[in-house]
Amino acid sequence: MRRRDFIKGAGAATLALTTAACTKSGVAPEVASVSSSPRRPFSDPSLPELADVALNTARAAGASYADIRIADYRRQRVATREARILDLADDEDRGVGVRVIANGAWGFAASARIDKDEIARVTQQAVALARINAKIGREPIELAPTNAYVDVWNTPIERDPFEVPLQDKVALLLAINAKALEVSGVSFCSSQMAFVREHKFFASSEGSYIEQTLHRCLPGFQVTSVDRKRNSFKTRNSYADPRSVGYEYIESYPWLEEAQQAGEDAVAKHTAKSVEPGKRDLILHPTNLWLTIHESVGHPTELDRAMGMEANYAGTSFLTVDKLGSFQLASELVNFMGEKTHVGALATCGYDDDGVQTTEWPMVSGGVFVDYQTTREQAHWIGRAASHGTAYAQSWKDVPFQRMPNVNLVPGTTPLSLEQLIASTDDAILIKGRGSYSIDHQRYNFQFGGQTYYEVKNGRVTGMLEDVAYQARTPDFWRSCDALCSEEEYYVGGSFYDGKGEPGQSNAVSHGCVPARFRQIDVINTARTV
Template sequence: MKRREFVQYAGLGAGALMMPSLLLGNNISAEALLDPGMDVAIKKALADVALNTAKSLGASYADVRIGRYLNQYVFTREDKVQNVVNTESFGVGIRVIANGTWGFASTNNVSDDGIKKATNQAVAIAKANAKIQKEEVKLAPVESHGEVTWKTPIKKDFKEVPVSEKVDLLLSANAAAQQNGANFVNSALFMVNEQKYFASTEGSYIDQDVHRIWPTFGVTAIDRSTGKFKSRQALSAPMGMGYEYMDGLASEKIKGPDDLILYRNSYDIIEDATMAAKQAKQMLTAKSVEAGKYDLVLEPNHLGLTIHESVGHPLELDRVLGYEANYAGTSFATLDKWKSKDFEYGSNIVNLVADKVQPGSLGAVGYDDEGVKTKKWDLVRDGVLVNYQAIRDQVHMIDQNESHGCCYAQSWNDVQFQRMPNVSLEPGKEKYSIDDMIKDVEKGIYIAGRGSYSIDQQRYNFQFGGTVFYEIKDGKIVGMLDDVAYQSNTQEFWNSCVKICDESDYRLFGSFFDGKGQPSQVSAVSHGSSTARFNGVNVINTGRKI
């Protein structure tokens, strides 16, 4: 897949750089996806080969991950199927501590001999690293779980749904968009199944079956008399669900302003594509925004990206400590701010939580890639910074003795390290709807969906766009706007949060392509929120020439 094609599908430019890593693996048939794979008893026996070999070579700790990663992607444009991709990647990653230092090796030779050879290599690397390591690795204790399993609670396995049905659905969405004014439309369906087996010298043997799905599209409307064109991306969210997400149940829809339909826990791609085509045509004649201060009403599909960049990344402990710097920078939220116990990250209604157990989210698993049972914890409580995201060899640096359970590797071939969990804004406690919020705004803008964005190397100063924009005047929606982006800094922005809708409006945004590390890896993560209002935010006009 070419990079420019992926940008059209994903709408997240940074994610485009990550696409090749997701496509790695052997091409297989759709039918081969249904192969149940290796029996769990065989996985346990192979894992014990690695663990016993590591201990015999002097490792004080070892863990092994046997991973089978199945992917199916369907791509269409207008009335044509562009591609159907089915891939499988299968192998073993072995991580050890020897002489107080980490070592890692992997192999796709999933046999006793292949695993012994890779384990020898991992131990040798650890011992070589120990010669220059200044401090020994300190691991927080973890419970031994014995033999356990965890599965994403899906209702419909994508692998069992015929490709023809998926193609028909995407082409129907394309046709609906064209019938309602779109000149060009492309659509895609990304489906992932991670079958992961983890074992460690601490006595855990964990078998997990993780499912994720992401439908998306982009429509473009053209005014041929002027040559002007406008595009509108899907308002779907990637989800940790099965193919039932595509059922589009009416009870899961939320009414937004000006007949905008928003989705939660299920998705109607045909309806969204129809709406997108009409809105793209409206955008061609939308009024260009006047720059100035506005109260912003931000819906969850939009606000999730702002949360990701201004909360999720800066509260990763390795960024805070400066260990992660080259990929997307460090963090303004330094340890002195946390230690003060009174750093005002946001207003007193802002409660931001990290969560690895949230149903339907991309980050939901039973155990992380260190065998730690996952959980939910506070990052910002009543506006005050109270914690970070940290794993077993990091938590002692913030005077804690329990991992947060947010360690992850994108495949068996990659070493696991600290990754962002789901990071979400808690809904308001009082009954309060989108309509109620709009009625309370004199001069504002309602923003839905993601757009272009920029943030500095410390995750502080930023600019965000969106997909669709509506002007609010004296408590009413008065029309669509164009050329809108807002600028702020993280602390100023979250302190301007004055109202949050209740849990009936709570929805998830997500990304398959959260990038981090060198060599770079991607992870899938969700961000939940209800619609929220931010007062007095600086809005610029992105269409004006200077």
């Protein structure tokens, strides 16, 4: 997939009507009914009226800021193994969350009941909690300014997964299993699909009224080969990654072809040569590299982590604020962009849960670390005038906070295919697929595995390897990058479930990248590690 094809039309799904408001925290304008209508009508005309109950109640109670999210979610999962169904689940939930600033502190309350009386009660509770929090707060909350928007934004999809009959989904999954089992030596195959539809209406005391419907899908399978003579079993998972798209992704992916190849790979692993440990050049395929990006670049550039606010649970970051704008994180070839705008990427939306219109910005430029992920509350911590739009809450009953956007490795500017990269490499290991991983709390020392490994000698792939993992310190690893393929090799991987916070929340995030070469990285043999 070409990067320009992936990002083309990134803003096409957004039809924004922007008002002139650009309000800072501490100003509480009069709340009235929606003065402008979006170019598409809201799905439920009562949503703005319900939102105004919270906004007017908060203003009357003395809050300097308020927002409300009325949201509903539908989730479906289908799982199979061999010729049987293991799991069918389809659930929905709906509720309202109200967030306010009063006396310079946040207050939040939520309810599964959505009516005017309950919304008023919840809002009063949020204001009361804010006043309690203000007594222990260190400094008043300061929000970066944002425009007010009246808009409807939907994930561009061609076919709604929830309108596809379950029997069609089951039939495809069973066909995947059967295809893998046709390969001699394959013992088991399981497969699954998961779908999420997230619908939410956001309104704020600054004049925004935003409705969004987001779709995500997670397909995949696992093939296992058991060799009783060798007393071993080997697995190979699908390379397919989740996307923010409709069922057309499921219909267009070559499942049966990959199931057969995965079966052949799993069987071949039994006789693959065990890797010799030592320093080796690596060629990392995007199906493997995206996870390394997620852990070693995505998480360290979360500003709250860098400020120590996640230290109790998810750790801190070696990318402390004193390194901003000067630290050479990677080689000069390496550039990373943060964004929530690329069509098909998991974190993409029109607006974040602060009501900020999403955008794209540089995070690493010429190898230098230049920016963090920020929300409205965080921007002033590092002297920024605006938020990067990375606030998100996993449900109506959770508080929005800073969550990872899509973080992408920019392709090389010189035309270079994967085949050409391999041909230009004398001695390396090619790694494909997501495997096991481990990284310390500062995101500084790490170890990653993969699904399949291949030895490259004198510009050719000479055979399969096994028992491979690579270890490095994050800056050393990225500084060793000396080749990036060009945009025709661009691929988007991602995580459906990325955890953070206490209480814990989960979000979905993608990472686009191209095949890349890294020089003289420590490779270990996992079968020999005690």
